[in-house]
Amino acid sequence: MAESAAFEHLCSLLEADTALDRLESRGTVRILLKKAGLTPRDVESKQLAFVVGKLLREELDARGVDGADEICERAAIALRMLNEEVRDNNPSSVFERMVAD
Amino acid sequence: MIEVLGALGLVAFLIASVAIGVRLLMIGSRTGNVPELAIGIGFVVGAVVGYVPETVVLSTDLMDPQTETSVLAMTQIALRGAPLALVVFTVSVFRPSELWARALAVSILVALVVSWVAFPSTRIYAQSDVDVFWYDVFAVSRSLAAAWAAAESFLYYKRARLQVNLGLMSPVLANRFWLWGVGLSALTALMGSTIWAALLGIDPAVSGWVLLESLFGMMGAFTLWLTFFPGRAYKRYVDRKWSIAQGGPEVPIDG
Numbered sequence: 322m323a324e325s326a327a328f329e330h331l332c333s334l335l336e337a338d339t340a341l342d343r344l345e346s347r348g349t350v351r352i353l354l355k356k357a358g359l360t361p362r363d364v365e366s367k368q369l370a371f372v373v374g375k376l377l378r379e380e381l382d383a384r385g386v387d388g389a390d391e392i393c394e395r396a397a398i399a400l401r402m403l404n405e406e407v408r409d410n411n412p413s414s415v416f417e418r419m420v421a422d
Numbered sequence: 423m424i425e426v427l428g429a430l431g432l433v434a435f436l437i438a439s440v441a442i443g444v445r446l447l448m449i450g451s452r453t454g455n456v457p458e459l460a461i462g463i464g465f466v467v468g469a470v471v472g473y474v475p476e477t478v479v480l481s482t483d484l485m486d487p488q489t490e491t492s493v494l495a496m497t498q499i500a501l502r503g504a505p506l507a508l509v510v511f512t513v514s515v516f517r518p519s520e521l522w523a524r525a526l527a528v529s530i531l532v533a534l535v536v537s538w539v540a541f542p543s544t545r546i547y548a549q550s551d552v553d554v555f556w557y558d559v560f561a562v563s564r565s566l567a568a569a570w571a572a573a574e575s576f577l578y579y580k581r582a583r584l585q586v587n588l589g590l591m592s593p594v595l596a597n598r599f600w601l602w603g604v605g606l607s608a609l610t611a612l613m614g615s616t617i618w619a620a621l622l623g624i625d626p627a628v629s630g631w632v633l634l635e636s637l638f639g640m641m642g643a644f645t646l647w648l649t650f651f652p653g654r655a656y657k658r659y660v661d662r663k664w665s666i667a668q669g670g671p672e673v674p675i676d677g
Contacts, residue, residue, distance in 0.1 A: 323519065358584025362519070368590055375588055408518070412578050413591060415457045415515050416598045419446060420650055 326405035327366040328354070331373070334396050339386045349380050363411050370400035428632035431639025432477075435612070438643035439469040442650050460510040468504025472497045476544065495542040502534040502560065505567035505613075508606075512567075516574040526570070533563040545616055558617055565614035572606035575599045586664065593664035594657045601649040608642030 328350060335346035354364055357372045364372075373396050381389035443465030450458035476497040479490050509527045517523030541548065541556035548554045582596035615635050619626040626632075648656055 356584065357588055357590065358581035360581075371590060372588065410455065410457055410514055410518065412515050412599070413582075413595065415455075416602070417595055418453075418455075419449065419458055419461075420598065420652065
């Protein structure tokens with residue numbers, strides 16, 4: 322199963338900006354997504370930027386990462402700038418557009 | 423009186439199916455999106471080409487036996503098309519890249535097609551145990567399609583609640599997954615009712631069973647209607663309920 326571009330992007334950022342290795346970075350982001358009710362496959366950059374702002378700091382603190390605030394800020398900005406291809410038929414967008422307002 | 427009450431649920435489900443199906447077909451034909459087209463086709467074909475003519479054949483003497491057989495064979499195709507459309511929706515929305523989901527979808531397709539080839543009619547026309555077996559294969563397959571769709575929706579609802587807690591999704595949108603799951607659970611019960619009656623040794627024509635089926639029909643019609651036509655009052659209710667649960671102020675309506 323292929324993960325989304327936003328997921329891969331955040332994992333790479335964490336790997337580059339912290340002492341976390343590839344496995345730890347990916348694990349951290351997976352935990353983050355699980356807490357937010359999102360999946361690595363479907364998460365979009367805008368959603369992930371929002372989640373980073375809300376939850377990443379706590380996860381980085383728990384792993385003893387220094388400069389968590391700056392890392393979160395940089396990650397959120399980088400995610401907002403990411404121009405990825407978004408899946409049209411993810412559950413939220415399908416159930417949003419099928420309903421009469 | 424029992425007949426009227428029994429028919430109420432099925433008529434309600436029929437009306438809801440046609441309204442939802444037509445709406446989604448209109449959206450789907452405009453956008454070309456597979457999920458809307460699949461559900462639209464499934465609801466309209468299942469109700470108009472499947473359920474209505476089957477009911478006419480089974481409840482009236484308007485057709486001669488030969489026409490009845492042909493009409494029933496056609497309705498059985500339509501009644502298989504509806505769960506297939508539901509499977510297409512489930513896979514394309516919830517499991518687009520999982521191999522097991524495709525394998526399950528193909529298995530349901532094969533079961534539906536083979537059961538039609540073996541016995542293209544309804545249970546009360548079965549003349550042997552083999553006919554009954556193939557009808558039951560059909561009934562189980564279509565129930566499985568609806569149950570799978572309901573399960574996926576409930577699973578997603580669990581995640582949607584977390585998204586609402588964070589402010590990523592509106593309570594109204596999250597609630598739609600719950601409604602869709604409940605509606606399809608009722609449909610699952612309705613589709614599998616003949617099997618349950620047979621397993622429990624109950625005549626499906628007895629009033630209690632007819633009323634139970636009617637109840638499933640009404641429950642399905644009500645929740646599926648709310649899924650696609652929630653109305654402002656219901657949206658306000660969901661938002662207020664969520665807000666009270668969070669102990670905070672009312673959230674804006676954006677679903």
